Amino acid sequence: MHKIEHIGIAVKDLASANELYTKLFGQAPYKIEEVASEGVKTSFFKSGPNKIELLEATNADSPIAKFIEKRGEGIHHIAFEVTNIVTEVDRLKSNGFIVLNEQPKKGADNKLIVFLHPKSTNGVLIELCQEIS
């Protein structure tokens, strides 16, 4: 596992959050993308070498809708970059971590992603992501 790839923040309203974060960073999101399979609309901001992902639910069953219902807006996950997501998932599973999806799935921003269950990571939702080449 290498660096933090991005931090994901759950928001109720992506349009108004985009305005706020555009003011915060002094630049507009470089990408806005809907991931229909996940029930989310996302936007990505750069701040120096760091990336922030904003996530808005697109339906009531979306994991983001459920997260906001339970815990309100805020930090939703931390994503780490990996070179080989399959071997990394195997390594983590053999160390007792629980994965939410066995098969890497296509996430936003051209990534294959796997989530680790927060109950195996002290309450933090961790995303592994590998750039699709």
Ligand code: ZN
């Ligand atoms: Zn993410």
